Amino acid sequence: MLSDLATRAAARWPQRTAVVCAGRAVTFAELRDAADAAAGELRRAGLTRGCRVVVALSDPASVLALLLATAATGAVHVLAEPELPGYAAQHLLADAAPDCVLADESSPLAAAARAQDLPVRQILPFSVPGRPDPPAPATAPIPSDPVSILYTSGSTGRPKGVVSTHANVLFCVRAIARRLRLTPDDVIGCVLPLTFDYGLYQLYLGLYSGAAVALGRGVEAGPGLARFLLRHEVTVLPSVPGLTWSLCRLAERQTRRPPLRMLTNTGAAMSPQLADRVRAAFPGIDVVAMYGLTECKRVSILLPEEWRRRPGSVGRPLDDTEVLVLCPDSGRILPPGEEGELVVRGPHLTRGYWGDPELTAHRFRRVGPAQETMLFTGDRGRVDAEGYVYVSGRDDDVYKANGFRVSAVEIALAAEDVPGVEKAHCLPARADRPARLAVVSSRPAEEIRRELTERIEWFKVPDHIQVLAALPLKPNGKTDTAALQALLTGGPA
Known part of the structure; x- marks a missing residue:
């Protein structure tokens, strides 16, 4: 129990x-x-x-x-x-x-x-x-x-x-x-809300491994983050990209560094540029990319020694876990390297959604001769021949631009590759609105547009690019897309 x-x-x-x-x-x-x-x-x-x-x-x-x-x-x-x-x-x-x-x-x-x-x-x-x-x-x-x-x-x-x-x-x-590889000598520093499963599980991981968990809220998740990490001698930091950017900015202004040995990332893709900035700010630190959903908690983990060999991957599935790639049209299992919907099987699949049998039946479906229940993640991606998982976006992040299918996640990551861009988020096009790209940068939008055309195909570059001082965030550190939409369209944010 x-x-x-x-x-x-x-x-x-x-x-x-x-x-x-x-x-x-x-x-x-x-x-x-x-x-x-x-x-x-x-x-x-x-x-x-x-x-x-x-x-x-x-x-x-x-x-x-x-x-x-x-x-x-x-x-x-x-x-x-x-x-x-x-x-x-x-x-x-x-x-x-x-x-x-x-x-x-x-x-x-x-x-x-x-x-x-x-x-x-x-x-x-x-x-x-x-x-x-x-x-x-x-x-x-x-x-x-x-x-x-x-x-x-x-x-x-x-x-x-x-x-x-x-x-x-x-x-x-x-x-x-x-x-x-958590140990009793670790101190996990958690400034994420406990109602965010990524934050909550830090408490359980501490109980299992014997590590201490230092919990911070409010200012300790912002300007006081570096002081919080130093005060508690934190060795492991569970983070999301927005929090990691803040950590790097704070660390680059200070001479003292907390004894961080590992930073884990999930919730949103971490760009290679941000991972490199973390390593520069904290020499010797291990950066761990992870992929998961509340419906199964964690799917895969990319170990630090695998980053260079598997750029862009979120690692191999957990033990006793398998990730399949299904063709969205035919439902057949696709071979390694081909892109489709990521489907997960394993002992961590939850029971479904409370009081919503229709949604549960849609996301948790019986597949194959044995009619085993699997989780249809709604995420698109591929699995290579050695079992490494790559996530390219969600079905609801995909839209048509100039007749081509485009991923909003791909655009945001390309924008974060532009020098001078700290963070980016792309709102996908819908029937009633065009795609919009928001960037946190000191550079003008037209310069960013020119640089984007050197990184992605011309038809993927959104017509609307807006430079902001910061992206609106939810308490769990993810971008507040509703607030961002209101901000970009001139409505109440």
């Missing part, structure tokens, strides 16, 4: 630091005890196997303890930001229909829950007094039971809840930690 991660970590490294946040360090033993105490409180509150519990506290260490506690009871946790805006909070609560909400009493999410007549409790795991546990439940959870519903933010539409089992999560944690 997921809660076993804390039990085993406390047995192996009881006095080592598990989590550091808000100036407080929590050991593995303290975390296990807090999770056990919180599980007792949840059972006394009547929560049992299969109940849904929204967890939305401002203290990250308490969040982790409550996630472990709900897992131990067999309940299904739904992780949410306590400051989630009203409209989004109402949607999440109405969609998840939780049996209980664990939130800070004064938080907006707690107010939204009360407005829907949902029970709200505030359990502070590290303050729960020791009391005898209630009787054990008649049926304990098993690995194939759901353990979490994680809402993922798509570029359009409402967030959808992805249902994961204990077995899904534990497989991913083991496979990722082994591939990254």
Whole structure:
């Protein structure tokens, strides 16, 4: 079970630091005890196997303890930001229909829950007094039971809840930690939101490997990033391209460097230019490219020693995982090197989308003679003869320009190859609007256009190129495409 991660970590490294946040360090033993105490409180509150519990506290260490506690009871946790805006909070609560909400009493999410007549409790795991546990439940959870519903933010539409089992999560944690070669001497610095699965899994990776996890929020994800990394002597930084650009700019202005040995990247493609800039700013650092989706957490990892031999690749699939490439028209499996839709099979495929059987049936389909369920990612790419995966874009990033199919991701990466361009994002053309390219640069748009024609075919260069001071970002570090669209068209951003 997921809660076993804390039990085993406390047995192996009881006095080592598990989590550091808000100036407080929590050991593995303290975390296990807090999770056990919180599980007792949840059972006394009547929560049992299969109940849904929204967890939305401002203290990250308490969040982790409550996630472990709900897992131990067999309940299904739904992780949410306590400051989630009203409209989004109402949607999440109405969609998840939780049996209980664990939130800070004064938080907006707690107010939204009360407005829907949902029970709200505030359990502070590290303050729960020791009391005898209630009787054990008649049926304990098993690995194939759901353990979490994680809402993922798509570029359009409402967030959808992805249902994961204990077995899904534990497989991913083991496979990722082994591939990254994490050790008890590592300090993972996480400034990403815990509601972003990339951020959340850093806590689980720390429990599995014995590494400490230093958690930062707010200014520590911006101007204070370098100080945060130095203060906690961070060795491993999970990052996204926007955060990595900021890190490089900050590092280039300072003489002291944190002891970073590895930077991992996912969420968006990292350009070769950005990877080289990281290596220049932190000599000897390992840069690790990864590819994944919330629907299966992680698909593949490119090890640092493979970068030069496999430029543009996101690595080979995890152990016990296979990536197939299917022809979008015929559905047949394509041979190595040919491009089509990437389809994933393996033990980490989640159950699908909460309360949406139609979308689940569309993305999780039965394929082949054995009718095995596989995840149709919606991403386009290819797999070479040695099994390395290359992602060229998403189906919804593809559009027609001058009669040719064009990938918005390809255009953005080409723009980031132009000297003086720090970041770029291309909004694909739609029936009601042309393609638009936004770049963060000190150079004028026409210079960037001329340089682009030297890197990609003329018909791929968008007619509309706009230079911005910065790209609008979501809390998880990805480009906020809705805000960018409004900004580029003169609407409210």
